[in-house]
Amino acid sequence: MTTAVTQAFKAAQYVQSVYETVISRNPNESEFHQAVKEILDSLIPVFEKHPHYAEQGILERLVEPERMVSFRIPWVDDQGKVRVNRGFRVQFNSAIGPYKGGLRFHPSVNASIIKFLGFEQIFKNALTGQAIGGGKGGSDFDPKGKSDGEIMRFTQSFMTELSKYIGQDTDVPAGDIGVGGREIGYMFGQYKRLRGAYEAGVLTGKGIGYGGSLARTEATGYGCVYFANEMLQSKGLSFQGKRVVVSGSGNVSIYAMEKAIQFGAKVVACSDSNGYVYDPHGIDVNTVKRLKEVERKRISEYVDEHPHAQYTEGCSDIWSIKCDIALPCATQNEIDEESAKLLVSHGVLAVSEGANMPSTLAAIDVFHEHGVLFGPAKAANAGGVAVSALEMAQNGMRLSWSFEEVDAKLHDIMRNIYNSSVRAAEVYGRPGNLVVGANIAGFQRVANAMLAQGIV
Numbered sequence: 001m002t003t004a005v006t007q008a009f010k011a012a013q014y015v016q017s018v019y020e021t022v023i024s025r026n027p028n029e030s031e032f033h034q035a036v037k038e039i040l041d042s043l044i045p046v047f048e049k050h051p052h053y054a055e056q057g058i059l060e061r062l063v064e065p066e067r068m069v070s071f072r073i074p075w076v077d078d079q080g081k082v083r084v085n086r087g088f089r090v091q092f093n094s095a096i097g098p099y100k101g102g103l104r105f106h107p108s109v110n111a112s113i114i115k116f117l118g119f120e121q122i123f124k125n126a127l128t129g130q131a132i133g134g135g136k137g138g139s140d141f142d143p144k145g146k147s148d149g150e151i152m153r154f155t156q157s158f159m160t161e162l163s164k165y166i167g168q169d170t171d172v173p174a175g176d177i178g179v180g181g182r183e184i185g186y187m188f189g190q191y192k193r194l195r196g197a198y199e200a201g202v203l204t205g206k207g208i209g210y211g212g213s214l215a216r217t218e219a220t221g222y223g224c225v226y227f228a229n230e231m232l233q234s235k236g237l238s239f240q241g242k243r244v245v246v247s248g249s250g251n252v253s254i255y256a257m258e259k260a261i262q263f264g265a266k267v268v269a270c271s272d273s274n275g276y277v278y279d280p281h282g283i284d285v286n287t288v289k290r291l292k293e294v295e296r297k298r299i300s301e302y303v304d305e306h307p308h309a310q311y312t313e314g315c316s317d318i319w320s321i322k323c324d325i326a327l328p329c330a331t332q333n334e335i336d337e338e339s340a341k342l343l344v345s346h347g348v349l350a351v352s353e354g355a356n357m358p359s360t361l362a363a364i365d366v367f368h369e370h371g372v373l374f375g376p377a378k379a380a381n382a383g384g385v386a387v388s389a390l391e392m393a394q395n396g397m398r399l400s401w402s403f404e405e406v407d408a409k410l411h412d413i414m415r416n417i418y419n420s421s422v423r424a425a426e427v428y429g430r431p432g433n434l435v436v437g438a439n440i441a442g443f444q445r446v447a448n449a450m451l452a453q454g455i456v
Helices: 003-025 030-042 044-049 058-062 111-127 148-162 181-195 216-233 251-262 285-294 299-305 316-320 337-345 361-369 383-397 403-427 434-452
Strands: 067-076 082-093 099-105 133-139 171-175 243-247 266-271 275-278 310-313 325-328 350-352 373-375
Touching (some): 003 044, 030 044, 030 111, 030 361, 082 099, 082 111, 099 111, 111 133, 171 383, 216 251, 216 350, 216 383, 243 251, 251 325, 275 299, 285 299, 403 434
Parallel strands (some): 325 350, 350 373
Antiparallel strands (some): 082 133
16 A cells, blocks of 8 residues: 555544544444544544544543532422532633533533533634634523523522632633523623632623623624635625524524524524424524523424414424524524435535534535535534633733624624635635634644643
């Protein structure tokens, strides 16, 4: 065999051996396995060109968290009954900055989910160009149907334990599914009480009145659309006049819809965990905002105010609606191979992931095979953590930037993420494949920092 073929074979062998170790060390953690495989497969050409990464055991160190904690969360419900949930925090990699990643409150949360999210966060955070490492956390607590008092008591108990592991120069959590401004506020208050000091930089996603950043609420949804717009512009296209389907109706979805509409698109459908709404006239995002952010109601109630719209129970069929642009903003693995084929058959031009890993590997293959512009989550949904880093910067300087300043910085960051992903894909022989490009660009920034810091 030629030297090049031999090196390629060795690189593939190395990556496969690391993946097999991940499987054996982390049994029954399918989400974590999926996230690791998707990234590792992309990195084979990097190890082929730069074998010193393998010689220094970069992958072996990357796939193993620096720290993983789980803990008990006892709290008392409104009936006086003692409840117990489980909490997690994975501190995956701090090579380029303090651990940074959201907290998720959802019944599905377990070690596998938290590790998959934390592993993805390493590369996503690196892509932003900000000084933030990768982490993630949460609990199997379900906030749905809970009173404000129950939410407060739970989050205070959660923070009592979590506070032992975080700090503004150590680990800076934020919100995620089930954790919004209310929950962050309760946690910040409890952290302040425990520490006896006002450390604004310990949490991001805070309220504007106590250290939060303007445009943070909008950041993930806006960023997802900014990234999609870069993909479209590369082909001479735009959002103007396009039909858009957005899954979910939470924070990310709402502001993805808002920005898409501002760019001239018609958003025709959105969903929640119970079902989806199709509005041929175009979704009224202000109605969705009020139902979800103020009244905390189900998306089914949208049709009470917009009777021409249709509500369908169950949310998987949302991808059967004809659209030009799909923005999956709900949860992991919501677009499977069958859904991807439906989207392709209806002529979808672009898919930009607002949620974490919302498309299965088989679905991504379908999009690539049919030339669909595809923005992977670690790139397309990095806007939230990017503005969280900007919030940390403002806290450190004890000042606040205007909405327009933050939004402009966000737009620049998303454009830079797109460009760096495109460049990396081209350098390593996969032009146009932004999954590969994003993985490689994020990996190299972290890997080079790890090499510089020695075996730690």
